Amino acid sequence: MGAGSSFNLPDSIDSETAKGLAGDKFDQAKFDELKSADGTIPRASLNVLSKPTLHYFDVNGRGELSKLICAVGGVDIDVVEYPFEANGATAADKLKAGVMETKHTKAAKEMGMEGCGLPILQHGDLKINQSAAVQDYFVSISPNYPAVNPVQKAKDDMFEGALEDCMGVGAGIILSGVDGSMMVKAMEKTMTHLAKYIPEEGFVNGFDSPTKADLVILILTQALIPFGATLGGYDFGEKFAAAKALGERAAAFPAVATWLTNENCNLKKPPRAAR
Numbered sequence: 001m002g003a004g005s006s007f008n009l010p011d012s013i014d015s016e017t018a019k020g021l022a023g024d025k026f027d028q029a030k031f032d033e034l035k036s037a038d039g040t041i042p043r044a045s046l047n048v049l050s051k052p053t054l055h056y057f058d059v060n061g062r063g064e065l066s067k068l069i070c071a072v073g074g075v076d077i078d079v080v081e082y083p084f085e086a087n088g089a090t091a092a093d094k095l096k097a098g099v100m101e102t103k104h105t106k107a108a109k110e111m112g113m114e115g116c117g118l119p120i121l122q123h124g125d126l127k128i129n130q131s132a133a134v135q136d137y138f139v140s141i142s143p144n145y146p147a148v149n150p151v152q153k154a155k156d157d158m159f160e161g162a163l164e165d166c167m168g169v170g171a172g173i174i175l176s177g178v179d180g181s182m183m184v185k186a187m188e189k190t191m192t193h194l195a196k197y198i199p200e201e202g203f204v205n206g207f208d209s210p211t212k213a214d215l216v217i218l219i220l221t222q223a224l225i226p227f228g229a230t231l232g233g234y235d236f237g238e239k240f241a242a243a244k245a246l247g248e249r250a251a252a253f254p255a256v257a258t259w260l261t262n263e264n265c266n267l268k269k270p271p272r273a274a275r
Helices: 015-025 028-034 043-049 064-073 091-097 103-110 131-141 150-176 182-197 212-222 224-231 241-252 254-259
Strands: 053-057 078-082 120-123 126-129
Touching: 015 028, 015 043, 028 043, 053 064, 053 103, 064 131, 064 212, 064 254, 078 103, 120 131, 126 131, 131 150, 150 182, 150 212, 150 224, 182 212, 182 224, 182 241, 212 224, 212 241, 241 254
Parallel strands: 053 078
Antiparallel strands: 053 120, 120 126
């Protein structure tokens, strides 16, 4: 599901749509309590019927963008954390190393998602993995996330892809012995390009609230794992002052600022075993 407004759920949800999302957890009595005279419920009430659950590690990584999207979009989620354990940075590394028996691999198997990495999203009968798919799903059910058009969504997705690229480099350094100096090179290459789209004021897509692009910049400039841990005190203000400022604006947005104090926010935290 995409983030464009034409792909989002309607503002009013009928019972059949709600059943399709909630699956066997659909509560007809609760739906009847919430429904209006036309037999529908507000999209914002979907979480009352069935709250999504996000499964991810106890670090920032690829899961934090989904959490930030939910914060901006007003989606209440449950978060299930697992100790950060991995046997390589890439799919090839992991295949070479062999199958790991960890809390998160056992949980994935129990969910019917054997062999799937985190994040994993459960919502009613829906079970999916892959970062971009999870992020776009959260956008699609968010009552407050800005209704981006195709051009704005394309920019958001470009920023999200850049985040994935940088995550890959950082993971390679932490997990696979890649030269640590590669993080600065990758980050500067990425920021040099993304800087073309970063405004001096406001947010990338011109809304009053941040979208994925702005949240990506927040993660790139402020997250500990893997960026702060591999950049060695890098100062974004020296070469990329506009990006640093955008990250600060995104962090100051009220819903994001509130999320940053949540116990399930791992943006600036090490794994729980190191806290």
